[in-house]
Amino acid sequence: MEADGRDALVVGVDFGTLSGRALVVRVSDGAELGSAVHTYSHGVVDEVLPATGARLPPDWALQVPGDYVDVLKNAVPAAIEAAGVDPADVIGIGTDFTACTMVPVGSDGTPLSELVAFVSRPHAYVKLWKHHAAQGQADRINALAAKRGEFWLARYGGLISSEWEFAKGLQVLEEDPEVYAAIDHWVEGADWIVWQLTGRYTRNACTAGYKGIRQDGKYPSREFLAELNPDFADFVTDKVEWPIIDLGDRAGSLTAQAAEWTGLPEGIAVSAGNVDAHVTNPAGQAIQPGQMVAIMGTSTCHTMNSEQLHEVPGMCGVVDGGITKGLWGYEAGQSGVGDIFGWFVHNSVPESYAAEARSRGISVHELLTEKAATQQVAEHGLLALDWHSGNRSVLVDHELSGMIIGQTLATKPEDIYRALIEATAFGARTIVEAFNGAGVPVREFVVAGGLIKNALLMQIYADVLNMPLTVVSSEQAPALGSAIHAAVAAGAYPDVAAAAAAMGKAERDVYAPIPDHAAAYDQLFAEYTTLHDYFGRGANDVMHRLRGLRRAALDRSTATPIDR
């Protein structure tokens, strides 16, 4: 593990929703030597298309692929510089990406949005994971799969998400057939960025399984696709199918161009594309069966290995080798977590709080946390549903929305903030209980991501789950996980397990549940579950109807001369 007598290094690059982060890691022990972040200049495109200024419909979320390449050009060299190391010592680079984030490309990998012919066409752009406008297509996929008894449906908790490859692909076909016709490959962002690094297209087992409905080596059948829409019959063969490589495999070697972008040596190993959540398991040394990793940021992904294949209702998916080769990898998720807290702080916290935070030199999040921390459990009298961004697990329904109950004229901002935190913790417990009830017990709850810095939030999760929390002690866990895969791809370790043991980082029992709190939260969780089922399982579909009325109102609105 040395290069010319010096320590061998790897670089992990984590492509998030708003920015990409590069991390330089020592292969021998996982020491994090330096990192840098590059923010996407276009961010999330969900209001107007930059090229034209045209307003996007509700629930759309696009990105501009050049922003990803800018991370390679900027964050990687900056991380090397921050680490104060010689780039010549880098033996491999690994990446992870948001998913399911889809890039429509031509045969050479050029995104259609970069072609003059398509620059003004929204469907030519990257569909970010949180593009939720293909719900109608997802509904049809689910209904048809249920009707036909497709075996793969249960592998996804009984529901295919509107976020995934097939729903998004079908939306393109049905809303812009010209763009659809121009697509040579319908590529995961995870694989597209590896393509940029290696010059060749590889399709990784993780996203192909979780997002691409690849099960037991096959995709949904031509008959199934034709019944969805005759013009969709060849979607798999024309746009999706491609040789699969496993996680930790070497996808290829760094091209001269990518070496120029990054400042790294040409020809070094590039590991297979991977997902921000899934790379975190090895970063947290949590690849044993029953170790559930929750990567808590704007949303939360839950990933866990098991030796057994079971059908967990409402999970996102179970994929052979989806997290590490040789085990069944389970994924679940909460589509809004930190996003909800951010929305609240941005839209619902009064001037006096902003001023107090400013005068004390702390963030509004910190101020609200401090005020909420003095409360007894249930003191605020509130209960919320954490569906402001829909519900991924266990309901798999992006048409759901938020709810809060119990407000009085004495309700304060910190009360609502705490109730929102608790709602996400109840959402996490709902997922844990679904796994426990399906024969895939959660034995350890391992947390990573930006939210682990909030000690109150962590304690609330420990209390609500009534489980101690293990903390992935790297602040850049996904990037570390990508670096671990890079080390394996470079041949420095025989497999991901060995690399994780040497390079991963976890602290056990950092937060222990407080029995009184856990007992009080049991009562609130029972109330949460009642409302979860009432609003989420069909007893009262008011959330769906409100969405429908909203769409109809917006249609009326855009039909009038008033430009809103």
Next chain:
Amino acid sequence: MEADGRDALVVGVDFGTLSGRALVVRVSDGAELGSAVHTYSHGVVDEVLPATGARLPPDWALQVPGDYVDVLKNAVPAAIEAAGVDPADVIGIGTDFTACTMVPVGSDGTPLSELVAFVSRPHAYVKLWKHHAAQGQADRINALAAKRGEFWLARYGGLISSEWEFAKGLQVLEEDPEVYAAIDHWVEGADWIVWQLTGRYTRNACTAGYKGIRQDGKYPSREFLAELNPDFADFVTDKVEWPIIDLGDRAGSLTAQAAEWTGLPEGIAVSAGNVDAHVTNPAGQAIQPGQMVAIMGTSTCHTMNSEQLHEVPGMCGVVDGGITKGLWGYEAGQSGVGDIFGWFVHNSVPESYAAEARSRGISVHELLTEKAATQQVAEHGLLALDWHSGNRSVLVDHELSGMIIGQTLATKPEDIYRALIEATAFGARTIVEAFNGAGVPVREFVVAGGLIKNALLMQIYADVLNMPLTVVSSEQAPALGSAIHAAVAAGAYPDVAAAAAAMGKAERDVYAPIPDHAAAYDQLFAEYTTLHDYFGRGANDVMHRLRGLRRAALDRSTATPIDR
């Protein structure tokens, strides 16, 4: 109607929740010549007792009776001065008050809170209408009345409110028997202020009926009271019972002391005590059967005359002569309306909005209204329940709380503001439909109060109710109504109807429903009704349980050394 060749005048004084307003009115035509407001220096006492700094339990709301006298001393002379008239021309004074607001007094009318022996005892203070801590007592009154089949229960929509005389009185007995024993009269604020003006205690038919459970000339029986609590058996005979006078009657003459306070002539007529809502019907010329007046401020009261006695589920009450002598007066109410908007603006509107409003020289309410006004009906995708201060009609349950559903990460403050306005409109429609369904049809909807200044809110009410709105065009309708009663008490008119015809003010059809809006709101109202019944009628009593958990948490909290 002349005094020494000049126009005869009357003064109406409206005692609200936070302040009292005096208005000088010309007897001949109701012209409003001048007014003045005096804010209660103690406001609403709901956190700590001023005399001791002791923290009050949740749901308490007290007042300091000296604040009311200060209105006589300050607002009345200031109104005379503002009017630029000679006080010698004033021939009568009338008052209206919040209700049910109860003053515990000794035999001479001195409030117990003004006695050294009781100054530190919370139960010695005025219990303001929105004191909601006697819910347990109200629950027992209701259960026992239902069990015993008391005929009067149906006259109050099937439920006696925790706000009223008996629940509040029983709370005093059970929580502070020494204070209870010291009470010679359990007096409505409406009658207490008349007592201060005339030097003699009179009990008006309106509050005695609506709040004091006086029906067909009788109160609840000694047997009923004894079964509630043996020590409560003589509550009526010892504390409540007193000769009744009708609305518009002359209660007495202005004493020398009150003349000194007010600057008005000693010996002028003082009209019977009355309620802020009920005096508004004559002010708005809305005393005919089927004319429902909604006085919209922090809360809304609905008052309407009918020739017939019917049992309207969830009404506050029906009282013979409760609004005008000779008709059945119906009352219903929404316990939180403007209060909810104020709470929202104070607690949930971000700094950027406050800054924008400031820079434009408008209020935050105006800014939010302006932003909300550009929306189509249902565009915000939200639905709220307007129970932040409980629900008076038609559920009569102060343990209910607010709810909002449909939030997404795109939800803006103006969306929530509009949804809260709409929720109160749906609450009003629920009341109107209860009356329509019970054989007491609402033929005209007449609005008064501070909220009528908000044109968006008014239009939403017209659209939700699908009825045109008549506006009581006095900005000080209750004070004008009190002045009308003063004129009758002074003998200037034969009865309230004649005085109202000459002095009242109403504009018909100021807001007309827009058919498209009304149709869209029909859909939202159906959703509101489903949630109203789910959370309000026992299908899911989560709001009650959250209140219980909150109380238990606060008990734990105060049991710890942390002083919150």
